[in-house]
Amino acid sequence: MSTQPDRRRQLSAFLRSRRERLTPDEVGLPRTGRRRTPGLRREELALLAGISATWYTYLEQGRNIRASEQVLTALASALRLDRHERDHLLSLAGHSPAAEAGAHDLLTAEVSAVPLLLQPNPAYIIGGNYDVLSHNRAAAELFPRLITEEERPANFVRWVFLEPAAREVLVDWEPEARGVLGRLRTLAANHSGDPRYTRLIEELHEGSAEMREWWPQYEVQVRRSGRKRLRHPRQGTVEYVYTAFHLAEQPEQTLVVYLPGSEPDEEGTSPRGSAAVCSCGGGRRD
Template identity: 65%
Template sequence: MSDPRREQRRELGAFLRSRRERITPREAGLPPTGRRRTPGLRREELALLAGMSATWYTYLEQGRDVRASEQVLEALAGALRLGPPERDHLFRLAGRAPADGETPPAPLDPDVAAVPLLLQPHPAYVIDGTYEVLSHNPATEGAFPGLVPADGRRPNLARWTFLEPRAREVLVDWEPEARGLLARVRTLTGARPEDPRLARLVDELREGSPEVRAWWPHFEVEARGGGRKRLRSPDGAVVTYAYTAFHVAGSPEQTLVVYAPAPAP
């Protein structure tokens, strides 16, 4: 007797593959590459556009027993340029529906999702109002090791800063960087006190980080912006980056962040 859940996972994988293969790299805004053996986008290219692990996406397309969150499905729907009927079909195949009373985040325009790849080799990514990384390029993964979770969830800069052990090695000035980030999260919760996604993020950070539990009651606030950041590379060298943030036109909660080595003073 066939397993209905296994058949549904296979159907989901086949649907994802068919939609991936119909999008050309040019349509996705990707830079030209050499000769390609497969039609459409490669799996790793789609994973980058959707801001997720290429390995985890591969498992999903292969029909393995993994479960995608609503955020992951929204990211895939945006990267694959799915229309409303196709998006609904994707959610049904994945056994997901938006939670009652919760407004899903604004989808990322595929043209915006492709911008970080165009900025390679400079680290660049697009984040939303909960510090989820909606799109990023390979240089970002090199600069922030461990940013992409193995469980298929979207990367999140706040989770990485406080819950990923490697962050304390990479961020040379971890404590002031972490305090500033938490102050910006506090500012966002004040502006959107009923946002369930922000509430879940804060709960996760407080549960997993003693620093968040100690600093959260201080009510420090800070606005988003650019600046400078010192990062330790895998070879141990310390590089000072200047980073600049740009709000996405029409989607003010989405922000493009670009890093470049800072000129010597």
């Protein structure tokens, strides 16, 4: 079944959400008349982008029209999209290659053993939709109930939103949850119609009030390395540096490794700003 109608609906919602977050003052337009909805009017955005207001309306309504990359770039500029949002817009409009849907997340025995070799540092391998494909004991300890005995694979996004323990482990739960959701949206756009993503998104909607509130906001992010404050069951609050490596033969699969960036203080809380810089290379997924 074609995924084009779904892509058009996503493109429509994304454009509308970005238009509504801008004000006339921000783009140098005068305020005229009473506004029934937030943000810019369609006519105002079309004027800023240098395109027909009727044509833009058709695009936002999800009609079956094809926008050129030049027009989309002009819209991205008028909407003040950052680089990642611009790439997301182009992807939804069919101007960036989408990864093949339904790619198999199969690990060789050698790759599956890599997290075990990284003990005692928490490490795991995730698939493109955040399914946890392999992990070590340190990861299981740091992320309680991430790995269960259920038949379906563990999933990091599902754990963040639906596992109560996640709100205790992730010291900064809301920004972490918003970040992982933005990265899931970016990936899902490149796998439109892939049941691995649609099922996960439906499950999150059913089980999480935050998911239902945040998903329509259309935040997008890319995966990258960084820092997280996590509550370790034995060590207290520790600031970790995490980095990620895409596997050469399966670029959707990613090895994620956590290294303590600072020592816990006497009360089990790591001091802010004292973390060492990780020297283990760059990455883009957590």
